[in-house]
Amino acid sequence: MSTVRGARERARIEVTAAIKDEARRQLAAEGAAKLSLRAVARELGMVSSALYRYFPSRDDLLTALIIDAYDSVGAAAEAARARTEDAPPRQSWIAVCQAVRSWALAHPHEYALIYGSPVPGYSAPQDTIGPAARVGNTFIAVLRAAYAGRGLALPPLPADLRPEAVRMTEDFAEGLPPEVTAALVAAWAQLVGLISFELFGQFNRVVEDRDTFFTHAAGQLAHATGLPAI
């Protein structure tokens, strides 16, 4: 139970939130590289050393922001799916793709934080893996619904990939045909590639009409996971 125990505990929660808010502001304004503990503290009217009572290091603050970013994009994806629950699965798929892209365009630095080069340490802390899975799980949900009691429309896997696909299915996509699981994982990575290229400037002087291009590509990815064309 999280009953409020006293003024102290309540204050701690509020200050922690204020720090994260200000840090997120600086992140959005200048990027992760220029996020400075001292500047956050200054803006909040406290001295820098006081901030260490709330986050033991700069990396921990960043990790907190990473988790929030995962949750934010995950929520956007889930909302898109909920909005299209009754539409054909292909439309639902494309809607989720577009939701992720829109979120990325609206929060470029937060996107870079989670899908760009990992800034803090090398392996992501344990706390991030839950929120990190939300978008992927949304895609899984779309496909699960689409494949409920329907035949497979995908060619069989090559022999060397099949065991891996079966394992992945058992691990996190129970119920999906292994062909679909493998295609889904690839499609999800590829989607992020498309968004990253657009966001990180790789499409400058290459792709101009990005909305159209992306929507088409998202449709191709839907096709790759075996979703019917309608």
Add this chain to the structure above:
Amino acid sequence: MSTVRGARERARIEVTAAIKDEARRQLAAEGAAKLSLRAVARELGMVSSALYRYFPSRDDLLTALIIDAYDSVGAAAEAARARTEDAPPRQSWIAVCQAVRSWALAHPHEYALIYGSPVPGYSAPQDTIGPAARVGNTFIAVLRAAYAGRGLALPPLPADLRPEAVRMTEDFAEGLPPEVTAALVAAWAQLVGLISFELFGQFNRVVEDRDTFFTHAAGQLAHATGLPAI
């Protein structure tokens, strides 16, 4: 002509190279975030201010490393294509994909520098766009050879994407069917997505047998660009 004009000019070239080498060493060891001008200077036995005679700022040093990285991965891709010039185009395509991935696994921090979040300014300087195109041009070359005097094996583009695909073709992929150009651009972005997911830890606890998975995905991308299965 780059005739050596004198001891001074020669020294400048050598020192510039030494700085880049040491910087690349630190980049490979610790990542772009921890690359420090002072540490580079220290390691080279010079004082930090002297380094500014060669690179006007840290970002300029990083830009030089970015260009080198683009050239490095571009050379790897071109070599893979040269090695498979007489093979069926699908094999050539897959070989180039694998060359890019291998380069990325061997130079993770340099890869992150060019395909991860852009570290220095936001828009890449003019000097980078030439080297940055080498890998893409390699893929274009593979497809150009494959489509020389051969029919199209791709469905027609939707009406809204067609003009964009035609423009892209005229801009940098002269001779390719517009359907192929559009598919290629998407495939290239998607390939980077696959590699980034693997390199940045997004495949941890998800994909185990990464060689197999990647090779299969590369084959799917070849298929998406219309290359025949053999």
Add this chain to the structure above:
DNA sequence: CTATTGAGAGAGCACTGCTCTTGCTTTGGT
């Protein structure tokens, strides 16, 4: 009511990118 815990403040360390000034050496024109 007292002992313990948590929080803010301040000083300080080691480091960073970058600038400016001061000498010295190589260069190019006369």
Add this chain to the structure above:
DNA sequence: ACCAAAGCAAGAGCAGTGCTCTCTCAATAG
């Protein structure tokens, strides 16, 4: 061959960073 100009290294210094340590004071718990 000489001499001004340009290129270069060194040193000091500024403003900023992450982080640690100590000190003081207020809130909590027994």
